[in-house]
Amino acid sequence: MAIETLTYAELGARLAISSMAARSLAKRQRLPRSFSEDGKALVSVDVAGIKHSPRPPSRREAGNAAVTAKLASMEAEIARLEAVAARHRDDFERERERADRLMVELLQANAEIKAAGESAARLEGLLRTRDRLDSTLDSQGPAARRSASLAADLVAADRRAVSGHSTSRLSTLPKKS
Numbered sequence: 287m288a289i290e291t292l293t294y295a296e297l298g299a300r301l302a303i304s305s306m307a308a309r310s311l312a313k314r315q316r317l318p319r320s321f322s323e324d325g326k327a328l329v330s331v332d333v334a335g336i337k338h339s340p341r342p343p344s345r346r347e348a349g350n351a352a353v354t355a356k357l358a359s360m361e362a363e364i365a366r367l368e369a370v371a372a373r374h375r376d377d378f379e380r381e382r383e384r385a386d387r388l389m390v391e392l393l394q395a396n397a398e399i400k401a402a403g404e405s406a407a408r409l410e411g412l413l414r415t416r417d418r419l420d421s422t423l424d425s426q427g428p429a430a431r432r433s434a435s436l437a438a439d440l441v442a443a444d445r446r447a448v449s450g451h452s453t454s455r456l457s458t459l460p461k462k463s
Contacts (some may be wrong), residue, residue, distance in 0.1 A: 291320075291328045300333050311338060406445050413438035 292300070298308035309327075312319065318330045 288334070289330055289332050291330050292333075293328060294323075297329055297333075299330065301336070301338055303338075311336075369405060406441050410438050410441040410445070413441065445456050 294305040294309045294312070297312070298305040301308060303310070308329075312329045313330070315336070320330070322328050331446050371454070
């Protein structure tokens with residue numbers, strides 16, 4: 287029986303346990319303790335006389351391993367979902383830009399349609415005014431008046447067809463007399 291003076295770390299290394307477990311063992315077995323000059327605790331012990339076998343990991347330690355594994359899998363899932371969210375965000379941005387371009391085109395087309403409608407209304411008004419003036423002056427023959435009236439009716443029919451009132455130009459044109 288050789289008694290040695292060891293620190294908790296040295297005792298733990300000899301018994302294959304942690305220094306905290308060695309400290310606890312020394313307290314339980316009421317081993318004599320002293321302090322070195324540098325302030326470390328020293329234990330006087332016969333290492334061969336200590337009957338200690340390390341316990342298997344407790345449920346708590348096993349549970350920690352399970353929690354650690356679950357945490358790692360959740361972190362991997364979070365990383366995967368962040369990548370999916372980034373792809374969806376890119377798709378969203380691309381579609382928003384496309385929608386903005388389409389809105390600009392739609393507004394331009396709407397402005398062109400409105401301008402065309404106003405031009406058609408002016409043309410119709412000019413043709414009808416010319417037709418009235420021609421009929422009052424009677425300087426031209428009935429054929430010229432009829433062509434101006436037909437043109438005005440054609441413009442009016444086109445306007446109604448565009449606005450959805452009529453689908454056929456022929457139904458709105460006057461019949462020949």
